[in-house]
């Protein structure tokens with residue numbers, strides 16, 4: 130079946146079909162039909178992507194549940210992709226399925242998939258890129274949850290149109306984030322669990338003060354309680370506005386391509402890729418990756 134009609138069929142068929150398509154991508158990422166489907170999705174992309182990152186247990190999934198309800202109330206269809214930090218040894222999720230969302234399973238307008246970030250702690254899983262590409266052609270909004278432990282923040286920056294960093298009161302996160310320069314990445318910073326009272330307010334004031342002294346334009350800071358709703362209306366209004374004003378369909382080639390190549394083939398692979406891609410300017414991103422993988426792996430010694 131031509132990739133375009135497959136995409137149309139997926140649009141009609143709802144959640145189980147999308148889940149099956151993701152399983153196929155996972156099983157045969159370089160199959161010609163997979164590559165064609167993903168490039169068709171990339172070309173037909175319309176959804177906007179919100180990345181939500183922050184330390185373990187900060188309340189990301191709870192906040193995402195609340196934001197998704199807001200999107201649904203706006204009549205938007207939403208896909209949520211949660212990347213679990215995984216154990217480098219077992220390759221499995223560290224704490225089982227950490228995606229704790231409160232969604233109505235009967236609602237066909239919300240799709241949820243959690244995936245293990247295989248090779249390291251935090252960051253984006255290899256399947257996240259194709260999953261987001263496909264989701265952008267099927268859903269109005271795509272929310273990606275990642276556990277922020279340093280390097281992953283830059284990955285989410287390239288994958289998402291807008292990035293929300295969630296921090297936990299009284300955790301010392303702020304100091305760490307400032308040192309690591311992570312506060313430059315998000316479009317907005319949220320201090321969660323406002324219902325905890327004074328520690329949350331203190332964290333909020335500290336963050337505002339820190340950002341006021343930072344060079345360049347500082348992201349706005351919000352204090353919210355996703356559990357009790359405090360500050361959520363204002364936050365949602367901002368998220369809605371930020372996504373609506375995002376640049377629209379991803380640029381070509383997408384920024385995440387080089388991340389993917391570097392992740393898989395290292396710095397040398399990335400340097401080769403830069404030259405390689407110039408020879409195939411008309412390739413869709415997934416066709417280009419498949420072509421590169423074929424060539425690059427052909428010259429590598431067998432593993």
Ligand SMILES: Nc1nc2c(ncn2[C@@H]2O[C@H](COP(=O)(O)OP(=O)(O)OP(=O)(O)O)[C@@H](O)[C@H]2O)c(=O)[nH]1
Pocket residue numbers: 183184185186187188189190191192227228229276321322323324325353354355356357
């Ligand atoms: N008091 C309070 N607790 C919250 C709030 N939001 C989340 N929590 C609690 O914080 C804990 C972690 O919440 P999650 O939403 O699973 O956090 P997470 O950041 O997605 O966690 P991981 O995915 O495991 O990194 C749970 O026990 C939540 O009930 C909040 O607004 N107030």
Ligand SMILES: [Mg+2]
Pocket residue numbers: 189190191211227228229274
């Ligand atoms: Mg979570």
